[in-house]
Amino acid sequence: MALFLISSKMRIAIIGADGQLGSDLVKILRGDHLFSLYYPDFDITQPEKTKRALSRLQMEVVINTAAYHRVDECEDNPEQSFLVNSIAVRDLSLICKELDCVLVHFSTDYVFDGEKRDPYIEEDIPNPLNVYGVSKLAGEYFVRHILEKYFLIRSCGLYGEAGCLEKGANFVDGIISLEKKRKPLRVVNDQWVTPTSSAELAQRINELIRTTHYGLYHLTNEGECTWFEFAQTIFSLIGKKPDLAPIDSRTYGARAQRPSYSVLENKKAKEIGLTYFSHWRKALEDYLVKKGYF
Numbered sequence: 001m002a003l004f005l006i007s008s009k010m011r012i013a014i015i016g017a018d019g020q021l022g023s024d025l026v027k028i029l030r031g032d033h034l035f036s037l038y039y040p041d042f043d044i045t046q047p048e049k050t051k052r053a054l055s056r057l058q059m060e061v062v063i064n065t066a067a068y069h070r071v072d073e074c075e076d077n078p079e080q081s082f083l084v085n086s087i088a089v090r091d092l093s094l095i096c097k098e099l100d101c102v103l104v105h106f107s108t109d110y111v112f113d114g115e116k117r118d119p120y121i122e123e124d125i126p127n128p129l130n131v132y133g134v135s136k137l138a139g140e141y142f143v144r145h146i147l148e149k150y151f152l153i154r155s156c157g158l159y160g161e162a163g164c165l166e167k168g169a170n171f172v173d174g175i176i177s178l179e180k181k182r183k184p185l186r187v188v189n190d191q192w193v194t195p196t197s198s199a200e201l202a203q204r205i206n207e208l209i210r211t212t213h214y215g216l217y218h219l220t221n222e223g224e225c226t227w228f229e230f231a232q233t234i235f236s237l238i239g240k241k242p243d244l245a246p247i248d249s250r251t252y253g254a255r256a257q258r259p260s261y262s263v264l265e266n267k268k269a270k271e272i273g274l275t276y277f278s279h280w281r282k283a284l285e286d287y288l289v290k291k292g293y294f
Helices: 020-028 047-057 071-076 078-099 131-146 171-180 198-208 227-238 267-272 280-290
Strands: 011-015 033-037 061-064 102-108 150-155 185-188 215-218 244-247
Touching (some): 011 020, 047 078, 061 078, 071 078, 071 131, 078 131, 171 185, 171 227, 171 280, 215 267, 227 244, 227 280
Parallel strands (some): 011 061, 061 102, 185 244
């Protein structure tokens, strides 16, 4: 299918514009009438202030990158997890409906339980294993129930130049930093994922919002690997040989259970003709070059 794109400039608000994905969206969308919204001045858990701000801006598209995604902390703080990932998303959806603007909202591969052994498609039934996944899935249901004009995006293993404001460094920068400190590195080898470049994801969002193909999408780089294989590839590309060894999830001992397999298939994106993502190895190489690691 050929993808029909709207060519005119759009009025777009990015919530969390200084975050990892938000920063890449700002770069990609700079040709539009762009409004960058930052926490704590703009807080989606305060619906009245959110409504006043968005009403004043008269947006066509609202992109929400805000989330509480410290997965292990969510186990200990479910109230905050549901406040940000579910209730605030409900309120934001109601505001977008009233203002007649399109909402772009991001979810996660953690809505699945990992029992499947081939990539999950949009039609597969979610079954999250942890509080974070449940709260994100509840947010999804609010978006889908309240709105007709929405793009709901599930992705996996994001990393970007800006790093993650909430978690600190992304996986790539974090593990390279640990290697520089001569730290022994133990990385799980029983969780299969697709590490995804936030720069490439931002490019696909730019395409998608210029269409009327509303709905739920899986958007990740192509291919799959374990986190240990991802780490191996990082060090292979930059020519380092750290003290790196695989461990299993039980030994690692994270508080929140993760799915053992959460690879996503970009089925609907391919059906509508969205530009294909590159393989995760190519995206990683591009990132390492851009960051000056080699």
